[in-house]
Amino acid sequence: MLEFIRVLLFIKPEITDMKKIVLALSMMHCVVATYAEKVRVACIGNSITYGHDVVDREVNSYPARLQEFLGSDYEVRNFGVSATTLLTKGDYPYITTDAYRQSLEYNPDIVLIKLGTNDSKPWNVPNKDQFKDDYIRLIETYQALPATPRIILLTPVRCFLSDADINDEVIQKEIRPQIEEIAYERNLEIINMYNLFGDKHDPELMPDHLHPSAKGAEMMASHIAPIMSQQKIATPEILRNGSVAGNAKFNFFGYEGVDFDFKNNPCKLVRPKRAAEGNPWVLRARFWGHAPQADIALLERGYHIAYCDVADLYGAPKAVKRWDDFYTLMTRSGLNSKVVLEGLSRGGLILYNWAVKNTDKVACIYADAPVMDFKSWPFALYSDNYGSEEDELRLKMAYKFFDVKEILKWKKNPVDHARVFAKAGVPILHVVGDQDDIVPPSENTAVFAERLEKEGGKMEVIRKPGIGHHPHSLTDPTPIVEFILRSCGLIPSAPDASLTAEK
DSSP: OHHHHHHHHTSOTTSOHHHHHHHHHHHHHHHHHHHSOOEEEEEEESHHHHTTTOTTHHHHSHHHHHHHHHOTTEEEEEEEOTTOBSSTTSSSBGGGSHHHHHHHHTOOSEEEEEOOSGGGSTTTGGGGGGHHHHHHHHHHHHHTSTTOOEEEEEOOOOOOOSSSSSOHHHIIIIIHHHHHHHHHHTTOEEEOOTTTTOSSOOTTTOTTSSSOOHHHHHHHHHHHHHHHTOOOOOOOOOSOSTTEEEEEEEEETTEEEEEEEETTEEEEEEOOSSOOTTOOEEEEESSTTSSTHHHHHHHHTTOEEEEEOOTTSTTOHHHHHHHHHHHHHHHHTTOOSSEEEEEETTHHHHHHHHHTTOGGGEEEEEEESOOOOTTTTTTOOSSSSOOOHHHHHHHHHHHTOOSHHHHHHOOOSGGGGHHHHHHHTOOEEEEEETTOSSSOGGGTHHHHHHHHHHTTOOOEEEEETTOOSOSOSOSSOHHHHHHHHHHTTSSOOOTTOOSOOOO
16 A cells, blocks of 8 residues: 555656645545445344345345445345244254355354244244244354354344234244343343334235335334444443442343342343443333333433332422432433433323423433323322322322312422423423323323423423323334434434424
8 A cells, every 4th residue: 555655656746745645645545445344234034134025125125225324334235034933943944044154154244133033933833942042053153253243133023914824922922032031141232123113004014914015124224223333332330339239130121230229229220232422311210111112222222221219209309309319329420411301100290390400400301191290190189080099198198298288289290390391491202192081181291281382392292092091102112212312412303393293
């Protein structure tokens, strides 16, 4: 290369020395760019990877679209083979194919493995106890390659077939959990593809109820690409503080979680495989592990997920103080000074009661069917919706209320703080079922949204038609995740976001 530069410097004597140098460096850059090795990506899988029934699969299969999303620094190759199983005793083991042999010869830098769908067939299920061991052996054959590739496991997508050989219940309850166990035990990256297509069949995305169309393949690639291209940065040293105790590890859908006590209160923290820049994190209120799809997707994007138990305190001052201390612990340990607040149902009380005191520390709020006024729930003072006598007693104890008059006079519910949030401009998203008769939106979210708008603020609301208090969240959490990423500045803001987004 140096000899090449020397030649260039003398090819045109009339050009000044500085111009020669600029020309030489420019041409050298072109040569280096031309011959620089690309990151080699091998997509291992069955017919969904191959692109079965995808029009012009060579350009529209998910690996082909992944190439487009990743760009010229990557070289993505499709080693998918239709009908193959992960099981070596399955009816068509992937390891017996030429594609498998070719994928090893390719010596990839990154391996995406998406197998397991065909293992749910009734004649393969009897061998299900071998699935995990066979998967690990497959992984080890790639890990032994000279490139020592980065391994990323993809869960199978949801199957919408009924009365067919491929069984979605087996995929969901037996195959997916085993893949998550492997990711946890071997500290491998994992991407949840199961929730990507929601819980209702869309013929535009899956014409035959099983294989994604070109549009479905594009969705897969667009979900995988930003996770793949995320740079690996150091995860902060958390929980080295002498004031915490325990540190018992657990598997959270393929990610390492830690149970610990802080000031005699049970807490949890789940670490991402690759922390995002700035070490963003989520502080979740109530119902740990319920409807976890948004948490899983945020882990994929590099967020830590934290939990500090404030059960049966209903956002009372004692709960707020507990979160104050927990926030200090997390931020001093290296997590971002701005936290994402997430809460389901009664979790809305602590979310907003803590946030109203700490608006400068809040990146955004995601609340799902949240209680915004305890006069609505658990006391049911506005209508005949379902209250809870047991929770009424506990709430009275937490707030030290002695009679209903004190409750009626209370003006420190979340709905009463709209002006503070409007002034602070905290991004807010609520997901609500429009048939919720436990925490009616008309008494909670709608009241808060109206007051917020009057104060010059705005929020986003995703309404689920015909849905009650349950199920929480969205089967495909993409709208929730994108809201959080936008709020944290990790993806561009949506132009002209409206006050209400109906989904």
